[in-house]
Amino acid sequence: MNIKEFSTRIGVSPTTTSSAITGNGRISKATRQMVLQKMRELGYTPNLNARRLVSGRSYMVALSHVDQKAASDLFTMQVARAIVGPLKEFGYDLWLNLAPDSMQEYSLLRQLVKSSTIDGTIIISDWSVPKKLLRDVASRNQPCVVIGEKLIDDIPFVGSVMLNLKPGALEVARLFAAQGHKRIGFIDSDLRDRVFEYFADALKKLGTPINKKHYVAAGRDTEEGARALRRLMSQPNPPTAIFARTDVLAIGAIREARNMGLSIPQNLSVVGHDDLSILPLAEPGLTTVRIDCTELAKAAAEMLSGLLRNPDTDPEPKVISTSLVMRQTAAPTPRAAD
Amino acid sequence: MNIKEFSTRIGVSPTTTSSAITGNGRISKATRQMVLQKMRELGYTPNLNARRLVSGRSYMVALSHVDQKAASDLFTMQVARAIVGPLKEFGYDLWLNLAPDSMQEYSLLRQLVKSSTIDGTIIISDWSVPKKLLRDVASRNQPCVVIGEKLIDDIPFVGSVMLNLKPGALEVARLFAAQGHKRIGFIDSDLRDRVFEYFADALKKLGTPINKKHYVAAGRDTEEGARALRRLMSQPNPPTAIFARTDVLAIGAIREARNMGLSIPQNLSVVGHDDLSILPLAEPGLTTVRIDCTELAKAAAEMLSGLLRNPDTDPEPKVISTSLVMRQTAAPTPRAAD
DNA sequence: TTGAAAGCGCTAACAT
DNA sequence: ATGTTAGCGCTTTCAA
DSSP states (O other), X not given: OOHHHHHHHHTSOHHHHHHHHHTOSSSOHHHHHHHHHHHHHHTOOOOHHHHHHHHTOOSEEEEEESOOOHHHHHHHHHHHHHHHHHHHHTTOEEEEEOOOTTOOHHHHHHHHHTOSSOSEEEEEOOSSOOHHHHHHHHHTTOOEEEEESSOOOXXXXXXXXXXXXXXXXXXXXXXXXXXXXXXXEEEEXXXXXXXXXXXXXXXXXXXXOOOGGGEEEOOSSHHHHHHHHHHHHTSSSOOSEEEESSHHHHHHHHHHHHHXXXXXXXXXXXXXXXXXXXXXXXXXXXBEEEOOHHHHHHHHHHHHHHHHHOTTSOOOOEEEEOEEEOOSSOOOOHHHHO | OOHHXXXXXXXXXXXXXXXXXXXXXXXXXXXXXXXXXXXHHHXXXXXXXXXXXXXXXXXXXXXXXXXXXXXXXXXXXXXXXXXXXXXXXXXXXXXXXXXXXXXOHHHHHHHHHTOSSOSEEEEEOOSSOOHHHHHHHHHTTOOEEEEESSOOOSSTTEEEEEEEOHHHXXXXXXXXXXXXXXXXXXXXXXXXXXXXXXXHHHHHHTTOOOOGGGXXXXXXXXXXXXXXXXXXXXXXXXXXXXXXXXXXXHHHHHHHHHHTTOOTTTXXXXXXXXXXXXXXXXOTTOBEEEOOHHHHHHHHHHHHHHHHHOTTSOOOOEEXXXXXXXXXXXXXXXXXXX
């Protein structure tokens, strides 16, 4: 059944039915209720594709993660779940852009270009913002907001939800200082962000600067975390506390430390970063730095819907700060304890 | 730019452009190549919503998981990733149905009813098949395939990818028997499937029937796994090997066992079920039963696309069997070993 | 092998 | 407050 048939059957014009559905106000409350009621009775549902065609909007936005590694899936899923609600409130559905193996970020582009499939995009950037892509997007007037560490302010009309990783890093530094740690290690990931910078700065100001040898660059998986830990602990004066750039690295490090007979946190404190939702599964007590996905999702949804409503205003960037979550893998140094 | 403008600009009719894009054969190879080339040059992309409207198809299928718990997200994501490729080969995009908090499986129904948004559905059922929903779906001629333990053969036109959980359970039983275990425990989840049944039957035939007291019903999270383990191990003659219905339960059980001072697998063997992709993170060496997501995804995609092409044939159900993955948490009993 | 024309189901300007 | 009409951009008969 289409709108015409339905309308004649209930004795109104298609326009009336249409306005009853979209709720555009030109209709009386009574008629509207009547139409909605009849819709349920007769089981009429409007054809969205027709609406999409005529209105030039799809009422869908894509969520795309530049970094398609499975490790990031968890974060993406977390964001997706958080964002789908707020988005719905603005009348939009979420389309999760899963790239089929080969085609990476460009799949997104195609989706965008294919236009009319989505009205806008939320990009979870892996700290190495894909400027090319963004320029392309912006040039096509595709409303777009980027979630990432970098504040985007050089590309017009692109919204920016910035993750400020500084407060969390600071808190970890303060925590370690307060716990009396003097030799502090850092296991970095290949995400190109400034967590280490923030952390090192803070430690210096606190009077316990980090030793070059206590910085280890690693990658993404637990194996690399483990390897980094071995590197750190095999030194003459090994750290008593370690901050790992990702929870996954921290998990690997902790596992390896335990293999070496160390107790966490009695012999060694370890703090992670990101507060992944699977954390309770892998390492329930991991002290870590949280990124507040709910807040982040709300901000992104709001910003995008603003852009959707009015594509010609540069949206105000929004900053989401990290914060320390105290659990059980960090404790005072043995010496400081007694 | 629309098809009309594009076509006049390159000097053909809209019809020709259209057939070049859809590849419907009525066009000469040369013309087709020319049109495709020009499309790239001029940057013309067809409006999908128009195509959707006129063709009555959306070229999208939904993936919906009845059980919206976060624990299942991992499995869903695994399936989604596996399925998006095969689907694309049949010309379909995947739309992951994430319900915004409140609205459960019915959100799916709405999406279906809203029709023309999706052409079909893949439902990951939580072993308690939602028959109502399926009947509704089937009655609206929405092609649909269900992934789950139950073989669906009583609802016409609904495809069924059945997970045969028997082979895996059998293998575990045989493994424990071969390793000389006599007292064998089972930690069940609240998924209503027959893994325990298969397992118990096999053990009985192998001459080491399971003791009633060695069956513990649990839920979903690590905490419940831990609690179950305490229950099992606090008995006079505790099991020397345990099969847990989910990896998550197994992880909880192992953690608790270690807390109690037991070594895995020296003092106690533990086998999980599902082979979740985060396993390497939580418990890298867990011996477990694998569900082959790739095969499953391929089967589901193929079946659905068949149904899409020809909605009036009852598709042949497909069975995917589980199998044991040997890793490091199962070993011969101490007694059997010496 | 190609073109012209009709119409998919809806919304929005323009009437009343 | 409601109805009439003209398209949205494409695919698909039908005709050449």
